Amino acid sequence: MTTLPSHWTRRGFLGASTAGLAGALAPAIGSAAPTCAPLPTAGTRPRPSAAQLAWQREELSMFVHFSVNTFTGREWGDGSESPQVFNPTALDARQWARTARACGFASMILTAKHHDGFCLWPTKTTAHSVASSPWRGGKGDLVREFTDACRAEGLGVGFYLSPWDRNAAIYGEGKAYDDFYIEQLAELLTSYGPVAELWFDGANGEGPGGKRQQYDWARIHRTVRALQPHAVMFSDAGPDLRWIGNESGSAGSTCWASVDPARVPRPGADDPWTGEALQQGDPHGAVWRPGETDVSIRPGWFWHAEQDARVRTPQNLLDLYFTSVGRNSKLLLNVPPTPQGLFHDNDVRALRGFAQLRTAMLARDLAAGAPxxxxxxxxxxxxxxxxxxxxxxxxxxxxxxxxxxxxxxxxxxxxxxxxxxxxxxxxxxxxxxxxxxxxxxxxxxxxxxxxxxxxxxxxxxxxxxxxxxxxxxxxxxxxxxxxxxxxxxxxxxxxxxxxxxxxx
CATH class of the missing domain: 2.60.120.260 (Galactose-binding domain-like)
Structure with a gap:
C-alpha cells in the first residue's frame, strides 16, 4: 500500500449481517443517533467522550493486513482472485495477539475485507470469502479466531472493511451496494461481541465495469451507533477519530485533538487544506476528533518475502513512538502475517526490541513524587x-x-x-x-x-x-x-x- 499517495485510495472499514437484519434495522437507525462526543455549547471547548478518552490512553494499537494479497504478492487485489489461493497452513491468531500484548499494544484491527472484496468470515452476502477457500476445509472463520484471540489476551477488537469492493458486481449501483455493505457491516457488528474501533476510509476506485459508488456515510455511521454504541469510528472525516494526514508515522508537532469539521468534510475529500487540518487539528475546532497515526512495520502493508530484510528496527519504532504518541496522537502499527498465518520472526524481534527500549526508558519516572x-x-x-x-x-x-x-x-x-x-x-x-x-x-x-x-x-x-x-x-x-x-x-x-x- 505504500505505493499510493494516500491511504484514502486504499483501505476502508465497513460490514453487515443478513439482508433481513439490515432491513429490520433500517427504521431504527434511520433517525438521528447520538454522537460519540458531545458537541460544545457556547463558552465551552470540546472534550472527549469516555470511549475517545479510553482509546487515546491505550497509545498503541496493531493493524493486521491479511487477505488473498498475502498469497498473490500484491498490495491491491482486483477482485478476480480465486478463493482457492487463500490457505494459511499454520494460522495462529493467538500468536498475533500474544505478541501484541507482550509488546505493549492494547488493541488490534483486522482487515476483515480489503479492496479485492474477499471476506475473512463466512458472510452470507457473497461466495467470495473463506467459505469458498480450502482453509479449514471451507469451515473456517478468521474473524472469529481473531476476536477470540484478542479477548483471550485482553485486547480490544477492531475491524477494517473496505468500502471499495472490486469483486461485487453491484458496486457502483447506489442503494443496492449500500444495502450489501450495510449487511456486511451488521454481520461484523452483531456476531463477534464488543467492537472497540471501526476503521473507515474513502477508498473509491472503479468496480466491475468501471462503476463508482457514492457511499452513504450517514447510514453507515447510524448503523454503527445502533449496533455498537461504544465503538469509535475512524476516518479522515471522523466522526470520532481522524487520520493524521500521512502514513510516515508522524503527527504534526502542533497537534490539537479538536478539529473544524468543515475542513475535512468527508472521507477521502480532495481539499488543499485537508493535509494541514489533519496534521495539526484546530484549537478553535468545534468537535473532539483526535488523530490516529497509521504506519507499517514494513515498506508494504501486506507481507512480501522480499521485504523480510526491510523490517523497521526497534530504534526506528521508538522514534515513531515519539512522533505519534509523543505528539498527542495514537500509533496504529501494521504487522502483516505471512502466508503461513504467523507473524514473521523478523517482525516479532523488532516488536520485542521496541518494547524493551520503550519499557527501559519509561521504567522509572525521575520526577515521581518530586516536591x-x-x-x-x-x-x-x-x-x-x-x-x-x-x-x-x-x-x-x-x-x-x-x-x-x-x-x-x-x-x-x-x-x-x-x-x-x-x-x-x-x-x-x-x-x-x-x-x-x-x-x-x-x-x-x-x-x-x-x-x-x-x-x-x-x-x-x-x-x-x-x-x-x-x-x-x-x-x-x-x-x-x-x-x-x-x-x-x-x-x-x-x-x-x-x-x-x-x-x-
Missing amino acids: VTASSNGATAAHATDGDRDSFWMPAGGAREGWLELALPADAAFDVIRLEEAIAHGQHVSNYRIDAWRDGCWQPLAWGTTIGHCKLDRVPPTRTPRLRVAIEHAYDVPRIARVGLYRSAGGDWSRPDHHGDTDA
Missing part, C-alpha cells in the same frame, strides 16, 4: 508528579498561564520529558517552555506548542536541581496532569558536564 511549587494554587501542584493522570494542577483565578517548579533529586539525570494535560477536561495549552536551573539562573531546555494527552521532548542528557515548566499561553485554564522525566538508552552519558549538567 513541586507553582505560580499559584500551590496546594495542588503535587498532582503533576503523583502519577495519577486524572489529578492535575491548574492555576488559580482562571489564569491561562503559570508555572510549575520541580525540586529534583541528585540522581535525576534525564534526556526525555513527558508532559500531559488532563484531557478529560479538554486540550488547552498552545505554548509551553521548559527551563533548567544552571549556573545560578534559569536556562531554556525545551519549547513546544501543544501538549494534549502526551508530549514527549528529547533533550540533551541533563542533571539539574530544579526544573521549571512554564505555560505561556492556553485557550482555557490549563490542567497539567503530569511532568515526567526519563532516561533513554541512547543518550551520551559519558560526559555529563559536556551536556549542561550542573551542581546544585
